[in-house]
Amino acid sequence: MALFLLVTFGTAWLAALPLWLGQGLADPLFGPLIGLMMFTPTLGVLAVWLARRTPFRAWARQTGLTLGERPRRTVGLLLAAWAAVPLIVYGTLALTAALGLVTLDLGRSLFASVLGASADPHTALIVQLLVSTLLLPILNIVPMLGEEWGWRGWLLPNLVASRGVSGGLVLSGVIWGLWHAPATALGYNYPAIGPWSALLFVGFCVLAGMLFGWLRLRTGSLWPAVIGHAALNPAAALALLLGDAADPPNTVFAGITGLVGWAVLAVIAALVFKLSPVRQAQPVT
Numbered sequence: 001m002a003l004f005l006l007v008t009f010g011t012a013w014l015a016a017l018p019l020w021l022g023q024g025l026a027d028p029l030f031g032p033l034i035g036l037m038m039f040t041p042t043l044g045v046l047a048v049w050l051a052r053r054t055p056f057r058a059w060a061r062q063t064g065l066t067l068g069e070r071p072r073r074t075v076g077l078l079l080a081a082w083a084a085v086p087l088i089v090y091g092t093l094a095l096t097a098a099l100g101l102v103t104l105d106l107g108r109s110l111f112a113s114v115l116g117a118s119a120d121p122h123t124a125l126i127v128q129l130l131v132s133t134l135l136l137p138i139l140n141i142v143p144m145l146g147e148e149w150g151w152r153g154w155l156l157p158n159l160v161a162s163r164g165v166s167g168g169l170v171l172s173g174v175i176w177g178l179w180h181a182p183a184t185a186l187g188y189n190y191p192a193i194g195p196w197s198a199l200l201f202v203g204f205c206v207l208a209g210m211l212f213g214w215l216r217l218r219t220g221s222l223w224p225a226v227i228g229h230a231a232l233n234p235a236a237a238l239a240l241l242l243g244d245a246a247d248p249p250n251t252v253f254a255g256i257t258g259l260v261g262w263a264v265l266a267v268i269a270a271l272v273f274k275l276s277p278v279r280q281a282q283p284v285t
Contacts, residue, residue: 001158003051007181008044008150012037016182024186034183038143041179045086048154062284063153068220077219081228086133089235089256092264093242102254103244110248111241114175125242132234140195140230145222151176151209152216152225160217161283173209177202190251204257208232214269217278232256 011219015037019027027033049059050180067074096102106112111128112121151172160168181198184190190197215224235258253259 004044004048004150005175008041011040011043012179013182015040019182019186023078025191031216033259035143037182039146041148041155042076042146044150045154059284062157063149064157064216064220064222065149065153066221067223070219074219074221074224077215078224078227081215081224082137082231085231086235087227088264089232089239092256092261093239093254095264096249096254096258096260101260102249103247104242105244106242109242110245111238113245116239118235128238132238133231136234137227137230140233141226144230144233145228148212148222148226148229152212153222156213156216158283165217165278169210169213170206172213173206174202176209177205180205189257192250192252199258200252203262204265207262207269208256210267210269211272214276214278215270218276 015033019025019033022029024030045063049056054062093102093104097104106125109121111125134165155175156168156172158168159172162168163171178198180188180201184201185195185198187194187197190200193200212228213227213229216222228268240249240251240255243254249255251258255261256264
């Protein structure tokens with residue numbers, strides 16, 4: 001465990017160091033460096049594998065790279081996650097708007113301001129919805145695998161084996177959230193609160209991690225969590241662009257990562273674990 005955390009967190013901070021020495025969120029290298037950071041959990045898994053010298057075929061099975069004992073169920077839950085995640089994201093946005101915490105006006109939205117006056121925002125939105133839901137999750141599979149092989153592939157089963165399902169899910173979510181600190185402490189996701197973003201994002205990661213963790217424990221495979229994570233990022237980014245440019249969303253409350261999103265994820269997680277409990281995982285040895 002110590003080796004995994006040392007390599008994963010150490011290389012993450014190393015990847016983000018130019019941002020801290022440079023322009024932070026405004027740095028032109030922000031996107032590439034965060035993309036590089038996504039592969040650091042995989043470096044942690046590989047470090048543990050090299051230290052333990054487990055045959056790779058057994059290691060791949062234990063860390064969820066296969067489709068698990070019931071491939072059909074795994075594929076079914078993979079497709080369900082792909083479809084459900086965008087629905088949850090946009091449903092949360094609608095709930096936030098209904099609560100009066102965000103103003104939606106497509107004609108004056110941040111999305112429309114990016115397009116410019118000459119473009120039809122309604123047509124462009126339909127295109128972007130299709131792209132972000134159908135295409136971008138496929139393109140995101142590789143970087144999301146870079147994260148998920150570490151978090152849900154290796155870390156979660158080991159924590160669940162030693163601390164039980166609830167304890168393992170919560171602790172793995174906390175670790176996952178803190179790992180984002182090289183970016184979130186710069187104000188990423190919650191620019192209004194600056195460095196406190198690093199702590200606030202942990203709450204989201206615990207709740208989202210419960211759902212991704214349920215997929216991993218239910219199937220014995222990390223692929224449903226990979227595609228769920230790959231579908232989450234583009235949907236979450238597009239949803240926030242639908243807020244009024246004159247009154248931008250306060251991301252502390254709005255969006256799937258905001259407090260309203262926390263409530264939605266908590267309810268869904270409670271229902272999922274109630275209706276379909278998961279079993280204790282075996283540690284990855």
